[in-house]
Amino acid sequence: MNPVVHFEMPYDDQARMVMPQVARAGGEVLGEPVQIPGIGGYVSFMDTEGNRVSMLHPLPRGTARS
Numbered sequence: 001m002n003p004v005v006h007f008e009m010p011y012d013d014q015a016r017m018v019m020p021q022v023a024r025a026g027g028e029v030l031g032e033p034v035q036i037p038g039i040g041g042y043v044s045f046m047d048t049e050g051n052r053v054s055m056l057h058p059l060p061r062g063t064a065r066s
Contacts, residue, residue, distance in 0.1 A: 019043060
């Protein structure tokens with residue numbers, strides 16, 4: 001069986017999904033969040049079960065992509 005290598009977890013409430021929230025919930029942020037030009041903000045973290053997960057905060061709809 002091939003492992004899942006990508007899925008997205010979009011969100012609307014950034015305050016609820018920011019890296020301090022991950023740490024308070026027992027996860028571990030892996031590195032600093034980065035801005036991907038024309039895409040949005042991206043960060044990876046380990047959840048409480050040891051799974052590596054990434055979140056993408058997309059740019060608002062209608063934002064021009066480079």
